[in-house]
Amino acid sequence: xxxxxxxxxxxxxxxxxxxxxxxxxxxxxxxxxxxxxxxxxxxxxxxxxxxxxxxxxxxxxxxxxxxxxxxxxxxxxxxxxxxxxxxxxxxxxxxxxxxxxxxxxxxxxxxxxxxxxxxxxxxxxxxxxxxxxxxxxxxxxxxxxxxxxxxxxxxxxxxxxxxxxxxxxxxxxxxxxxxxxxxxxxxxxxxxxxxxxxxxx
Amino acid sequence: xxxxxxxxxxxxxxxxxxxxxxxxxxxxxxxxxxxxxxxxxxxxxxxxxxxxxxxxxxxxxxxxxxxxxxxxxxxxxxxxxxxxxxxxxxxxxxxxxxxxxxxxxxxxxxxxxxxxxxxxxxxxxxxxxxxxxxxxxxxxxxxxxxxxxxxxxxxxxxxxxxxxxxxxxxxxxxxxxxxxxxxxxxxxxxxxxxxxxxxxxxxxxxxxxxxxxxxxxxxxxxxxxxxxxxxxxxxxxxxxxxxx
Amino acid sequence: xxxxxxxxxxxxxxxxxxxxxxxxxxxxxxxxxxxxxxxxxxxxxxxxxxxxxxxxxxxxxxxxxxxxxxxxxxxxxxxxxxxxxxxxxxxxxxxxxxxxxxxxxxxxxxxxxxxxxxxxxxxxxxxxxxxxxxxxxxxxxxxxxxxxxxxxxxxxxxxxxxxxxxxxxxxxxxxxxxxxxxxxxxxxxxxxxxxxxxxxxxxxxxxxxxxxxxxxxxxxxxxxxxxxxxxxxxxxxxxxxxxxxxxxxxxxxxxxxxxxxxxxxxxxxxxxxxxxxxxxxxxxxxxxxxxxxxxxxxxxxxxxxxxxxxxxxxxxxxxxxxxxxxxxxxxxxxxxxxxxxxxxxxxxxxxxxxxxxxxxxxxxxxxxxxxxxxxxxxxxxxxxxxxxxxxxxxxxxxxxxxxxxxxxxxxxxxxxxxxxxxxxxxxxxxxxxxxxxxxxxxxxxxxxxxxxxxxxxxxxxxxxxxxxxxxxxxx
Ligand code: SF4
Numbered sequence: 001x002x003x004x005x006x007x008x009x010x011x012x013x014x015x016x017x018x019x020x021x022x023x024x025x026x027x028x029x030x031x032x033x034x035x036x037x038x039x040x041x042x043x044x045x046x047x048x049x050x051x052x053x054x055x056x057x058x059x060x061x062x063x064x065x066x067x068x069x070x071x072x073x074x075x076x077x078x079x080x081x082x083x084x085x086x087x088x089x090x091x092x093x094x095x096x097x098x099x100x101x102x103x104x105x106x107x108x109x110x111x112x113x114x115x116x117x118x119x120x121x122x123x124x125x126x127x128x129x130x131x132x133x134x135x136x137x138x139x140x141x142x143x144x145x146x147x148x149x150x151x152x153x154x155x156x157x158x159x160x161x162x163x164x165x166x167x168x169x170x171x172x173x174x175x176x177x178x179x180x181x182x183x184x185x186x187x188x189x190x191x192x193x194x195x196x197x198x199x200x201x
Numbered sequence: 202x203x204x205x206x207x208x209x210x211x212x213x214x215x216x217x218x219x220x221x222x223x224x225x226x227x228x229x230x231x232x233x234x235x236x237x238x239x240x241x242x243x244x245x246x247x248x249x250x251x252x253x254x255x256x257x258x259x260x261x262x263x264x265x266x267x268x269x270x271x272x273x274x275x276x277x278x279x280x281x282x283x284x285x286x287x288x289x290x291x292x293x294x295x296x297x298x299x300x301x302x303x304x305x306x307x308x309x310x311x312x313x314x315x316x317x318x319x320x321x322x323x324x325x326x327x328x329x330x331x332x333x334x335x336x337x338x339x340x341x342x343x344x345x346x347x348x349x350x351x352x353x354x355x356x357x358x359x360x361x362x363x364x365x366x367x368x369x370x371x372x373x374x375x376x377x378x379x380x381x382x383x384x385x386x387x388x389x390x391x392x393x394x395x396x397x398x399x400x401x402x403x404x405x406x407x408x409x410x411x412x413x414x415x416x417x418x419x420x421x422x423x424x425x426x427x428x429x430x431x432x433x434x435x436x437x438x439x440x441x442x443x444x445x
Numbered sequence: 446x447x448x449x450x451x452x453x454x455x456x457x458x459x460x461x462x463x464x465x466x467x468x469x470x471x472x473x474x475x476x477x478x479x480x481x482x483x484x485x486x487x488x489x490x491x492x493x494x495x496x497x498x499x500x501x502x503x504x505x506x507x508x509x510x511x512x513x514x515x516x517x518x519x520x521x522x523x524x525x526x527x528x529x530x531x532x533x534x535x536x537x538x539x540x541x542x543x544x545x546x547x548x549x550x551x552x553x554x555x556x557x558x559x560x561x562x563x564x565x566x567x568x569x570x571x572x573x574x575x576x577x578x579x580x581x582x583x584x585x586x587x588x589x590x591x592x593x594x595x596x597x598x599x600x601x602x603x604x605x606x607x608x609x610x611x612x613x614x615x616x617x618x619x620x621x622x623x624x625x626x627x628x629x630x631x632x633x634x635x636x637x638x639x640x641x642x643x644x645x646x647x648x649x650x651x652x653x654x655x656x657x658x659x660x661x662x663x664x665x666x667x668x669x670x671x672x673x674x675x676x677x678x679x680x681x682x683x684x685x686x687x688x689x690x691x692x693x694x695x696x697x698x699x700x701x702x703x704x705x706x707x708x709x710x711x712x713x714x715x716x717x718x719x720x721x722x723x724x725x726x727x728x729x730x731x732x733x734x735x736x737x738x739x740x741x742x743x744x745x746x747x748x749x750x751x752x753x754x755x756x757x758x759x760x761x762x763x764x765x766x767x768x769x770x771x772x773x774x775x776x777x778x779x780x781x782x783x784x785x786x787x788x789x790x791x792x793x794x795x796x797x798x799x800x801x802x803x804x805x806x807x808x809x810x811x812x813x814x815x816x817x818x819x820x821x822x823x824x825x826x827x828x829x830x831x832x833x834x835x836x837x838x839x840x841x842x843x844x845x846x847x848x849x850x851x852x853x854x855x856x857x858x859x860x861x862x863x864x865x866x867x868x869x870x871x872x873x874x875x876x877x878x879x880x881x882x883x884x885x886x887x888x889x890x891x892x893x894x895x896x897x898x899x900x901x902x903x904x905x906x907x908x909x910x911x912x913x914x915x916x917x918x919x920x
Binding site: 242244245250261281374380384385 | 456457460461464465470774775778779813814815816817818819820821823824833834837838839840841842843844845855856859860862863864865866867868869870872873876893894896897898899900901903904906907908909911912913917919
């Protein structure tokens with residue numbers, strides 16, 4: 001008998017002939033945050049992202065290029081295919097190796113959505129977001145997000161996301177609490193996270 | 202239900218429960234057949250041994266409206282563990298009877314506040330007191346702030362908050378013996394918090410925890426007495442005694 | 446190389462040493478105090494917390510009662526997404542599978558994301574035996590590995606170490622296995638974190654094989670989820686060509702939508718944050734992005750044994766948040782090593798006996814007694830595992846496993862107590878002797894009690910005797 005059959009057999013034996021009721025799962029939590037006023041949602045998003053000691057810039061669509069230029073000024077920068085904004089002096093993602101990415105200072109990407117309650121941006125690595133390594137290895141990550149992409153809470157985010165593509169949920173710069181359970185920013189992921197929130201997008 | 206520990210070691214607490222309840226107009230009886238709730242056995246893993254104890258428990262309290270006990274732990278055992286023991290016995294009759302009995306079991310503060318509907322029991326106790334909410338009262342029974350509400354109505358009392366009140370004192374039944382080092386470490390921290398309050402008296406609703414913390418305080422010559430909630434609530438103004 | 450827990454003494458003995466170590470107690474009290482406060486603050490923020498706990502418990506309970514169906518479904522969706530699914534009955538089989546995959550790629554090293562499952566099966570030691578280095582990349586795991594130490598906490602394995610000790614370990618050990626720590630390393634947490642960044646980066650950049658666990662595995666979509674903070678997880682999950690994830694069979698969630706409960710419960714319960722810095726989600730292979738060869742090892746290793754225990758089964762709901770450790774007054778005094786397992790604290794006190802079975806070794810049998818049953822763990826647990834009730838159940842299993850042999854003194858005493866307490870009359874007789882008992886105990890012992898605690902004075906008469914004499918009448 002294969003291990004697979006063995007394990008499945010043991011599972012069935014363990015559960016036994018006992019009736020297998022399916023417990024009712026309360027889902028009232030999904031309504032939380034639904035009725036919140038948009039400007040309150042955005043304000044909360046900004047406050048909570050900043051709470052992780054990330055930088056947030058709010059601007060209008062017409063100003064994005066300018067904000068990006070300032071954010072990466074003086075650094076080498078890579079951009080994913082499909083990024084709708086020009087970034088001066090940037091190189092395109094041409095499938096650089098991890099070691100090559102390690103030599104680049106910054107990356108600019110779009111995002112799939114933002115979560116106000118937790119101050120999170122989620123990448124689903126679609127157009128403008130790039131493959132996963134791209135937003136991981138460089139030390140500065142500038143992430144552009146439209147106000148319409150910000151949802152109230154985790155349930156709304158999960159409902160919108162498509163699990164078929166890989167995702168990276170990002171809440172602040174990389175951090176650790178492993179030394180005396182004190183939070184310290186800056187370990188392996190980008191040590192600086194800069195979120196650009198575009199109010200009219 | 203006086204509980205085995207009060208019966209054997211702290212009869213005054215039992216007497217104070219009787220005095221208090223009678224003062225509030227409750228008809229009190231002590232069925233001689235009662236012994237123990239069986240928790241010492243159950244918590245050590247001896248379920249078979251607890252079956253005869255449960256039988257005698259159910260028999261002893263048959264026919265009473267309420268079974269009142271000055272212990273969150275023993276009330277908790279009746280409510281949350283007796284079914285386990287009854288199931289072990291394989292005796293469906295015992296299971297039904299035990300379920301019926303446990304519904305009539307009340308911890309003292311629950312009985313006073315919920316059944317009798319009183320918070321002011323007419324007590325007088327002019328001392329600096331701090332209260333430790335024992336784990337089983339707090340988390341197993343969820344008696345909430347009932348004991349504190351009762352204490353706040355005591356005349357003359359100077360009630361002070363205990364830092365880290367919700368943390369276990371480290372008694373834990375046989376834990377106190379099997380893991381005595383850890384138990385003492387926990388109890389010592391509790392005793393330190395008690396001393397920090399400057400209280401003269403530490404009050405709790407469980408004699409077992411009080412024996413443990415009290416034993417530590419006494420060894421440390423801390424000068425803090427331990428009293429059961431019932432011991433405090435039973436006290437009345439001396440002038441009234443004189444007047445009568 | 447990290448040590449193992451084999452041959453650990455029984456809990457009370459190990460605990461005694463730990464309780465006597467004042468540095469350890471200070472480190473633990475500080476760390477657990479910090480995390481308790483943070484958790485309380487972010488949990489207090491969520492009005493629907495209790496409902497989330499109920500939902501979490503119900504979802505997991507449903508998974509367990511239909512585990513066979515969910516496993517088959519997970520296997521299907523993973524395969525469809527391009528992953529290769531393996532099944533491992535026990536630690537040995539799981540280690541062999543991982544080792545074979547690494548060997549097939551001629552790898553002499555793998556990079557690892559923190560994973561309880563791989564620790565449980567002793568993967569690092571097994572790989573070492575085949576000449577493969579397994580580099581731990583989580584900061585706390587790195588501290589443990591470099592310090593040749595044992596993990597003492599589920600989430601923060603080096604919780605027993607303070608910053609000064611960590612600096613020592615980095616300064617002396619990093620150079621032996623790679624890039625040395627900077628000469629001017631201080632014990633500032635930010636500097637220590639930077640030293641880890643520099644030390645591990647070269648390993649991330651060159652590793653061919655990554656090894657992970659998973660916090661959740663979604664049956665419906667084949668999504669695996671890893672929740673982390675530092676970015677070491679993202680490195681291991683993204684940069685290597687080959688990824689092997691060892692996943693306990695109880696890690697399943699039925700549907701994608703169910704994640705909306707657990708991505709709220711876990712971070713707040715674990716590190717006391719609204720959200721952890723990074724969560725990675727992937728199913729199988731994504732063309733031109735991340736590892737192009739993806740393996741998933743579904744691990745039993747005692748889980749089906751735990752599943753068969755109707756009371757203990759709920760322990761398999763555990764999402765390894767470690768909230769129960771952080772609130773446990775026993776854990777706070779003894780630390781994790783005393784539990785003799787990678788699963789310490791309240792969850793360890795039930796999970797180890799459930800996975801291994803009781804009645805075989807004294808160490809495992811001592812764990813269900815490592816608790817005062819104070820209930821703080823149950824109150825904190827995001828999936829509502831009633832740890833005290835499981836402890837009581839396991840105690841009875843320990844006692845039952847030893848019935849029939851020569852009874853221990855405790856068993857004799859319990860039997861006698863049971864007989865005495867079965868009758869009020871017999872108890873009354875016994876109580877006449879109880880006063881004598883206390884006096885005797887004072888004189889000769891009950892050492893475990895009296896070494897630090899006084900016993901009360903025995904009363905002149907028991908309550909029962911007083912009632913019989915007076916009928917409860919005080920006049
Ligand atoms: S038992 Fe509950 S509290 Fe403890 S680690 Fe598991 S999920 Fe967290």
